[in-house]
Amino acid sequence: MGRKAKEANSLSRFFPVEINGWRVEGRDESYDPQSIFDYIDGAGEVYRAYNFERLVARRYRKDGEPDLIADFFDMGTASDAFGVFTHDLEGETVEIGQGAVYKGGLLSFWKDRYFVSLYAEAETATSKQALLGLGKEIDSAIPARGKKPVLLSYVPDSFDLKTIRYFHSHLILNYHFFVSVENILHLGPDTEAALASSGDKPDIVRLLIIRYPDAPSAVLALRSFAKAYMPDAGEPELVQTEDKNWTAVKNKGDYLAIIFNARSPDQARKILASVGEKIVD
Amino acid sequence: MPEKIFTRRDFLKMAAIAPLAGAVKPGFAGVFEKGPADKVRVVLVRDKEALDSAGRHNPGAIQKMLDDAVMALFGEKTPAEAWRRIIKPSDTVGVKTNVWSYLPTGRAVEEALKKRIMEVGVSEERISITDRGVLGDRVFQNATVLINARPARTHHWAGMGGCIKNMIMFVPAPWAYHADACADLATIWNLPSIKGKTRLNILLLLTPLFHGIGPHHYSAQYVWPYKGILVGQDPVAVDATGVRILQAKRLQFFGEERPLQPPAQHIVLADTRHHLGVSSPDRIELVKIGWQENILI
Numbered sequence: 311m312g313r314k315a316k317e318a319n320s321l322s323r324f325f326p327v328e329i330n331g332w333r334v335e336g337r338d339e340s341y342d343p344q345s346i347f348d349y350i351d352g353a354g355e356v357y358r359a360y361n362f363e364r365l366v367a368r369r370y371r372k373d374g375e376p377d378l379i380a381d382f383f384d385m386g387t388a389s390d391a392f393g394v395f396t397h398d399l400e401g402e403t404v405e406i407g408q409g410a411v412y413k414g415g416l417l418s419f420w421k422d423r424y425f426v427s428l429y430a431e432a433e434t435a436t437s438k439q440a441l442l443g444l445g446k447e448i449d450s451a452i453p454a455r456g457k458k459p460v461l462l463s464y465v466p467d468s469f470d471l472k473t474i475r476y477f478h479s480h481l482i483l484n485y486h487f488f489v490s491v492e493n494i495l496h497l498g499p500d501t502e503a504a505l506a507s508s509g510d511k512p513d514i515v516r517l518l519i520i521r522y523p524d525a526p527s528a529v530l531a532l533r534s535f536a537k538a539y540m541p542d543a544g545e546p547e548l549v550q551t552e553d554k555n556w557t558a559v560k561n562k563g564d565y566l567a568i569i570f571n572a573r574s575p576d577q578a579r580k581i582l583a584s585v586g587e588k589i590v591d
Numbered sequence: 592m593p594e595k596i597f598t599r600r601d602f603l604k605m606a607a608i609a610p611l612a613g614a615v616k617p618g619f620a621g622v623f624e625k626g627p628a629d630k631v632r633v634v635l636v637r638d639k640e641a642l643d644s645a646g647r648h649n650p651g652a653i654q655k656m657l658d659d660a661v662m663a664l665f666g667e668k669t670p671a672e673a674w675r676r677i678i679k680p681s682d683t684v685g686v687k688t689n690v691w692s693y694l695p696t697g698r699a700v701e702e703a704l705k706k707r708i709m710e711v712g713v714s715e716e717r718i719s720i721t722d723r724g725v726l727g728d729r730v731f732q733n734a735t736v737l738i739n740a741r742p743a744r745t746h747h748w749a750g751m752g753g754c755i756k757n758m759i760m761f762v763p764a765p766w767a768y769h770a771d772a773c774a775d776l777a778t779i780w781n782l783p784s785i786k787g788k789t790r791l792n793i794l795l796l797l798t799p800l801f802h803g804i805g806p807h808h809y810s811a812q813y814v815w816p817y818k819g820i821l822v823g824q825d826p827v828a829v830d831a832t833g834v835r836i837l838q839a840k841r842l843q844f845f846g847e848e849r850p851l852q853p854p855a856q857h858i859v860l861a862d863t864r865h866h867l868g869v870s871s872p873d874r875i876e877l878v879k880i881g882w883q884e885n886i887l888i
Binding site: 350351353400401418432481485538 | 596597598599600602603604691746747748749765766769770771772774804805806807808810811812813853
């Protein structure tokens with residue numbers, strides 16, 4: 311058995327062979343970061359942006375019912391399993407794994423270093439029950455629990471902790487909150503970032519915290535951001551933007567914290583000070 | 592001097608000046624210019640019989656829809672006359688399709704197109720129908736005419752996958768165009784393998800996907816039997832019309848304005864930044880033929 315087949319086989323052990331009368335259909339399929347586009351099309355880039363290592367897909371079939379498709383991602387680390395889960399938080403929260411949402415025939419959850427997506431080709435009452443049952447079986451087959459990224463603990467309580475996005479890539483940042491066409495914050499595989507929100511539309515305040523590999527990298531990113539985004543700053547690292555709101559940035563050691571859409575300079579400074587106090591550098 | 596970097600603040604500036612944009616910015620004025628002579632024609636054809644009872648494409652109805660659409664587009668009385676407006680017997684023709692497993696272009700559409708292309712006099716060996724194989728396909732490499740046909744669907748990176756985006760397989764690294772919600776997809780249309788060759792853009796709205804979820808960005812809950820096809824020569828106008836229909840369906844389904852996530856800005860930018868075609872409804876002559884019930888536009 312080759313290495314890929316062994317890895318796929320090792321992930322397949324988390325799947326049950328049957329759930330509520332749905333049984334395994336065909337052989338499990340395995341994909342890596344190069345082949346994922348054969349299976350998922352353009353959105354495969356999301357999983358690559360979270361450094362995923364392997365995906366195993368299994369199909370379940372039951373006569374007279376829609377097929378169920380289980381996609382099991384080994385993300386390499388718990389942080390990235392959590393991160394890819396935060397990419398799409400739309401749906402009803404359910405108690406499966408370490409965080410789960412259900413919507414329109416799709417159940418997704420994360421646990422340990424794994425992200426799991428369970429999908430019914432059509433949503434029915436029975437397929438929903440089967441998906442939830444399948445999720446619980448897979449959850450119980452994964453013995454360990456993972457730790458959420460430490461970065462999240464630096465987000466002040468005034469932000470919605472349930473909707474934080476965690477990521478590495480400039481592409482993912484722009485998907486959730488467009489900052490710049492260019493990667494002016496020097497995001498990449500060796501950085502980690504958390505984007506948090508507070509308030510309701512259209513007055514949502516955004517907080518972005520980024521950890522760089524070292525302090526000089528953080529300073530370089532600060533200069534790049536300041537030059538591209540706030541060249542007209544009246545005072546260092548604080549600017550009023552065209553929508554009359556305020557953007558501010560602060561560096562501490564390996565970290566940058568940026569506040570977007572603050573209502574006032576005072577609000578921006580207070581939030582950044584709060585983040586600064588929490589960061590243990 | 593280094594080129595200016597486009598940031599969120601540039602969007603905020605545009606939002607601030609938008610009410611006056613047509614009056615004060617020459618670059619925007621043309622977009623909103625009115626007048627029948629300036630309008631680009633897009634045909635929306637619908638047929639109640641386009642799908643069978645199982646939701647499969649009905650080949651007979653599809654052929655008729657495409658025939659009616661190209662005749663209406665070019666103002667001709669027969670399909671043959673209409674096709675001769677864009678293809679001559681000596682052409683080499685690549686039909687760019689889409690093989691996405693949940694919503695492929697489909698055999699009925701491919702066969703309907705091939706039939707009419709061959710009737711013009713193009714021999715079978717000078718016709719190729721493919722999606723992901725375009726770069727290695729000898730017919731596509733030598734193509735003098737491209738026909739672009741794919742289903743409309745929401746898309747994780749582009750907002751909507753439509754005719755503009757369908758040419759992404761002509762580049763070796765498609766994901767390189769995902770930045771900023773695929774803002775510069777239209778630049779692909781400047782490649783020598785595409786530029787000036789695409790004579791017809793066909794956006795299938797037989798069972799469009801109006802909302803995407805999960806890794807596969809698909810749920811059967813979010814497709815509906817619209818039974819329509821948009822046809823035009825301008826890919827931007829065709830896509831811009833398709834987006835309006837998807838948005839209208841989202842409003843109807845969700846009961847509130849739910850903008851595409853991400854916004855399909857690449858379509859507007861294909862007009863305003865890259866000048867590939869027109870995106871404003873004011874500059875599009877939309878011809879509606881066939882079934883009108885729940886047309887949404």
